[in-house]
Amino acid sequence: MQNDTPQVLRNRVGNMNEPAGMAKTAIEPQDFTGLQARRQALDAYWQQGISGYTLLRKHSDFVDHHLASNFEKNAPAGDGFALVALGGYGRQELYPFSDIDIMLLYEPSRKDDLNSLVEAVLYPLWDSGLEVGHAVRTPEECIADAADDFFFRVAMLDARLITGSETLFARLQKIYKSTYIEGKRQEFLYDMLEQRQKRETQYGRHTYLLEPHIKESCGGFRDIQSMLWTAQVVFGLKNLASLEEAGLLSQEELVRFEQAQNYLVRIRNRLHYVSGRKNDQLFFEHQEEMAQAFGFTNQKDMLAVEHFMREVYGHMQTVSVTVDLFFEHVEEVLGCDESPKPAKTLEPGIELRHNRVYLVNTELISNKPQLFMRLFYQSSRTGKSLHFRTRKAITANLHLVDDKLRSSRRSAKLFLNVLGGSDSFRVMEEMLDTGFLTAYIPELARVESLAQHDIYHVFTVDRHLVQTIAELERLQEEESNIYAVISAPQILFLAGLLHDVGKGYGHGHAERGADLARQIGRRLGLGDNEIAVVDFLVRDHLFLSHTAQRRDLEDEELIMRCARQVKSPERLAMLYLLTIADARATGPTVWNDWKAALLLELYLKIALLLDRKDISAKEQVRGAELGAQWIREKISELAAENITINFDLFSDDYLLSFPPEVIMEHIIHAKKLAKQDVLFFHEHKPESWSLLVMTKDRPGLLANIFGVLALHNLNVMAAKIFTWADGTAVDTIEVASTIEENYDNQNWQAMEEELGLAIQQRLGLEYRLSRKLVSLRSRRQGVQQRLASKVTIDNKASELYSVIEVFSEDRIGILYDITKTLSDFGISIYRARIGSKADQVVDVFYVLDHDGRKIEDPAFKKELHNGLLYAVTNQ
């Protein structure tokens, strides 16, 4: 068509790519012998510091020169042959490993002389190892072939005569134009849009993928080219500069677009070199090397590669947005909207036009900057996108977004309305793409196009934030049950939008993000409570996933701590949904069933605990206090009027270990202890038999209790052992019988009697047990020793007590042996946690020695350790 498509552009940008002082003696194509020397030629150009468009042009000239000389040496006498370059080569844009598309054009009458010429031109090309796309056609064949090949049709737009018959080439151009261009503008546009659509489906709709494809991705060369082709066919505009002259691009848009385009050229050049083949995808493994080649270095808060990728994404985003706007413009000009309704006024200055929200007069916005937010609000309310001219107007006027607008309560209200609205994701994306979001919330500027160099984060941070909104919208449906708990969705969405706002400063992004989020929340006029929730969600947005994957979810203390941190079911629901949305919005490898199962388990455990603790409490009480204080109040409410409760008796730990009703029962039972030495209760629960023993604490108490249990064939599943400050022992023990399956057949009465005797030291437990157990124990010898027993005595775990942990194989009477040993050493047990599941025991005792001190003396400590080890292994 025309030989000079990118000429203007080359003049504009070409010089930028040649480093000063590098242009020594120019190397000419004829300095090399034949096409085989192409590699050397490229290396030589590269050595000279030639890059960007200049390199593409040099490369193209080199191939031109050698193809032409082969052609001219071998062309039969007379007219009727032409060598034509197509596609990228036709535009004289030849990347190091690009395909070379050529066509040998001939007059039908010269068919007989064709063979020798084809050999002379094509064989050297093949020998050079280049990827060659070639065809031999008459002009008429060209037209016929182009009919059902879209790519050939557009490749013809860039056709360029390398050498040969000018009249033949001119004839081709003429019939091509009359067949495919004149009167076919709209069809051409549809074809182009359809191809673009296909590309989006195949390569993704976004410019910020982990491994962007410089050619095919959104914002890549195909986008650039489709705009230029369309401009050429539809408007007869030959280059970017004429797009600006025609008013399709503003001066500023043109400059940014050219910068972007030029940057992408340099990347693609280098990418071919780095990969050593025709590769247009910026693979993860190449990104670091590319970053270095482009002169980036690692900084304290950002890696070189992250800096580099940020530039890449930024430029691709520029291309993508510009091309989007261009196509919307063309569609409007060609009247593709089939049923144009008349414009409808939405509010003064804003209309619904062509199904788009339209700002009637751009000037309005400078007098009334509130219109920015009104436009997005209308877009959210109507569910219609902003008109492309309106989007351009917003981008061009961002300087009007000032502190006054940012702290306007009215705008803030609309913003939150949009965030919590039904079309939140789409509108947020338009805010981001127009640049308004960053103008309105400047704290987000730091994460704009910010890449994170690892294989998990597929999106740049700003995209990830908007993507999180999309995922929250999905969860609204999928987890409607959980979502229903949330009274202020816009707060959750705000937290979703801001959760990573602290990135780009190095470590600790959650804490920094929370500080920024508070500042933003205050500016948006949120109440103190709402700010506190946003702060919590941003600060702890990784808390649930870290806990679920790294901590033991069967540790009740852990769940209790989580509940205390989360505070209320509503905050838990928000954090849970944010955690899922965040993970899903990060990338395809981050979220899976496996992680979902762990997170759900944690969620349910905390949720059930929170529910248990505050059945009727008001929301505010829930939020403020969940600890022991709350339980105290609850118990006071439960207490009958004539009962006075001395709360000093109870440790927090005790209060948090039982439901308030149960503690109330303990208190009532305790009154009877004045008359009766030992209280014994038993209860049949679904999962175990539950025993409660209350009495005055005394040496050897636990050993006596456990001894009686062993005598009655009861295995201890779990136990909570507490001592009130007045010396009342409250021991809750979950047991299962080793022989009796029926709860009612158990001889509870005999047991109660023996328990009383044993506690009062009037039962010969030792001899009774040894007689009972001797047979059992001898039988089990030998199979026992696979799992080593272990005893640890820790003085750091608790402030007040020494903590003794005993791990061992489970067997009848083992707890008796352990507690008897402790008692023999004069050790008092203040608290115990007995866990014996499956065939293993882990018992934890909080103890002090007979003087009420921790077990610090090394010799005594060792003796106790050995004594316990003996008790659990050598019986």
Added chain:
Amino acid sequence: MKKIEAIIKPFKLDDVKEALNGIGIKGMTISEVKGYGRQKGHKEIYRGAEYIVDFIPKAKLEIIVDTGQVDQVIETICQAAKTGKIGDGKIFVLPVEEVIRVRTGEKGVEAI
């Protein structure tokens, strides 16, 4: 040579990895798996909604070692992965016929 497959609780993964590094095991394959054994799945009811956890998430480690090292590796995994509660996991030991390093073609113990 033996292949050791260990199914452990997910939160113990870092401890086990560290412990294995401590005895000179530098390479392993780790995957997220789900299943059940004695620790069955369960059903939770929360606010009227039913949540069924039918398979329990676990981490799976695969390590190839020289036969002489098997006992030490097993002991190390047991120690590090143990909480004493149900569901701590299992270890399987399988014979391995051959190991080949793709890059160099080295075979046998050299290639581990």
